[in-house]
Amino acid sequence: MSSRWAVSKDADQAITAQRKRQKEGKRRAREQKQKETAEQQEQQAQRSIEPPTKRRRTEATSLEGASLLPQTNPSFGQSRGLELYDILNNIEEGSYGFVSRARENPTGEIVALKRLKIEHGNNEGFPVTGLREIQTLRVCSHPHIVHLREVVVGPGPMQDVYLVMDFLEHDLKALLEDMDEPFSSSETKTLMLQISSATEYLHKNWILHRDLKTSNLLLNNRGEIKIADFGMARYTASPPPRLTQLVVTLWYRAPELLLGAEEYGFEIDIWSMGCIFSELLTREPILQGKNEVGQLSAIFSLLGIPTPATWPAFKSLPNSKALYPLLGTTRNLTSQLNSSKYPDLTEAGIQLLASMLTLNPEGRPSASEILSHPYFREDPRPKPKQMFPTFPSKAGQEKRRRRATPRAPNRGEAPRLPAEDFTSIFAGHDSKH
Ligand SMILES: Nc1ncnc2c1ncn2[C@@H]1O[C@H](COP(=O)(O)OP(=O)(O)OP(=O)(O)O)[C@@H](O)[C@H]1O
Numbered sequence: 001m002s003s004r005w006a007v008s009k010d011a012d013q014a015i016t017a018q019r020k021r022q023k024e025g026k027r028r029a030r031e032q033k034q035k036e037t038a039e040q041q042e043q044q045a046q047r048s049i050e051p052p053t054k055r056r057r058t059e060a061t062s063l064e065g066a067s068l069l070p071q072t073n074p075s076f077g078q079s080r081g082l083e084l085y086d087i088l089n090n091i092e093e094g095s096y097g098f099v100s101r102a103r104e105n106p107t108g109e110i111v112a113l114k115r116l117k118i119e120h121g122n123n124e125g126f127p128v129t130g131l132r133e134i135q136t137l138r139v140c141s142h143p144h145i146v147h148l149r150e151v152v153v154g155p156g157p158m159q160d161v162y163l164v165m166d167f168l169e170h171d172l173k174a175l176l177e178d179m180d181e182p183f184s185s186s187e188t189k190t191l192m193l194q195i196s197s198a199t200e201y202l203h204k205n206w207i208l209h210r211d212l213k214t215s216n217l218l219l220n221n222r223g224e225i226k227i228a229d230f231g232m233a234r235y236t237a238s239p240p241p242r243l244t245q246l247v248v249t250l251w252y253r254a255p256e257l258l259l260g261a262e263e264y265g266f267e268i269d270i271w272s273m274g275c276i277f278s279e280l281l282t283r284e285p286i287l288q289g290k291n292e293v294g295q296l297s298a299i300f301s302l303l304g305i306p307t308p309a310t311w312p313a314f315k316s317l318p319n320s321k322a323l324y325p326l327l328g329t330t331r332n333l334t335s336q337l338n339s340s341k342y343p344d345l346t347e348a349g350i351q352l353l354a355s356m357l358t359l360n361p362e363g364r365p366s367a368s369e370i371l372s373h374p375y376f377r378e379d380p381r382p383k384p385k386q387m388f389p390t391f392p393s394k395a396g397q398e399k400r401r402r403r404a405t406p407r408a409p410n411r412g413e414a415p416r417l418p419a420e421d422f423t424s425i426f427a428g429h430d431s432k433h
């Protein structure tokens with residue numbers, strides 16, 4: 001017969017084991033809770049659209065006179081309803097929204113409606129790109145930035161969110177594809193001045209657009225450009241905060257982003273503007289890589305390989321290792337950007353284009369410097385916008401058709417470039433260059 005002690009000992013052990021299990025359970029629950037709270041906080045931080053706290057400036061920067069625009073808190077409490085608008089036709093389905101042409105009921109005014117893509121059913125909530133777009137457009141007021149009239153909600157339980165914007169007849173991408181000839185020099189100057197003045201405004205107000213490309217530049221029939229699509233935009237600061245490199249549509253993406261830079265500045269928008277400048281002159285996107293490696297290859301074969309002298313910070317960029325084998329070679333290609341590619345462009349024009357497409361971001365001009373470049377003061381002078389030709393609007397009829405081009409990047413992990421073979425950069429070039 002087992003003793004009472006033995007029984008109570010067993011019972012004690014069982015109780016201790018049970019307490020242990022309970023404690024363990026509680027500890028797990030606590031850890032789980034902590035993990036969930038940390039994840040929630042992280043998600044909130046990621047979704048945060050507040051500008052980063054302005055840090056103390058450590059050095060004089062070229063941002064003298066920059067200011068922060070007043071912050072508004074996007075709220076939809078007072079939003080009017082979609083029933084005020086009659087949808088006339090669809091214009092385009094982009095990565096983040098469906099855009100259509102619509103008429104405002106009481107006034108008869110024609111507007112553009114962008115329905116934000118909200119994945120109902122998952123717990124992602126309101127898309128961060130939508131919040132950024134609304135928040136940025138609400139504070140921006142510039143003749144060459146698209147005007148956000150209001151935000152309205154759709155009917156029913158889904159409550160889709162629509163941005164109501166001024167309607168513009170064209171986007172530059174669709175227009176260039178349809179034109180028999182590219183824009184003339186004087187038209188290109190007018191367009192570039194307008195784009196540069198809007199970008200100067202954004203940068204002076206610490207806003208990076210991060211997706212400048214021809215399909216995000218709208219043109220009306222009065223010769224006025226408006227920058228649109230602020231889904232990638234965000235505030236920056238000096239010194240720049242760490243940001244994702246997964247921004248800017250591939251063909252317009254600056255080399256420092258492709259090489260993995262996490263701290264970057266206004267220069268990435270200037271690079272995209274250089275690509276746009278070239279596209280206005282030739283109608284073709286200048287750098288058309290199939291993927292990140294292909295894009296870098298296209299950039300280096302057009303503009304040459306960076307050297308420690310031309311781009312000192314290059315070697316410290318995360319993805320630059322893949323290119324080390326090339327750097328020591330004698331085959332440093334020189335830039336192929338010259339007048340043979342742009343027969344109508346003057347010396348000053350080539351010089352401006354080449355400066356915007358400088359590999360080293362520090363070598364690129366600011367938007368203000370572009371505006372005061374001699375290219376815009378020489379003949380032929382910029383064409384007055386009243387004298388701009390008008391083009392038939394595709395957006396006024398049916399869906400805009402365009403050739404396949406890369407989409408704005410999806411949010412997520414930025415790719416690391418494999419140590420891929422970059423020798424294709426030299427294809428067709430004399431190795432003694
Ligand atoms: N205000 C407007 N007036 C006329 N057309 C517009 C307007 N806004 C946008 N569009 C058209 O809709 C297209 C898509 O709009 P937008 O770029 O804002 O959406 P998106 O989903 O963020 O696009 P993507 O990710 O493909 O760049 C534009 O390229 C343009 O053709």
Ligand SMILES: [Mg+2]
Nearest residue numbers: 094215216229
């Ligand atoms: Mg777009």
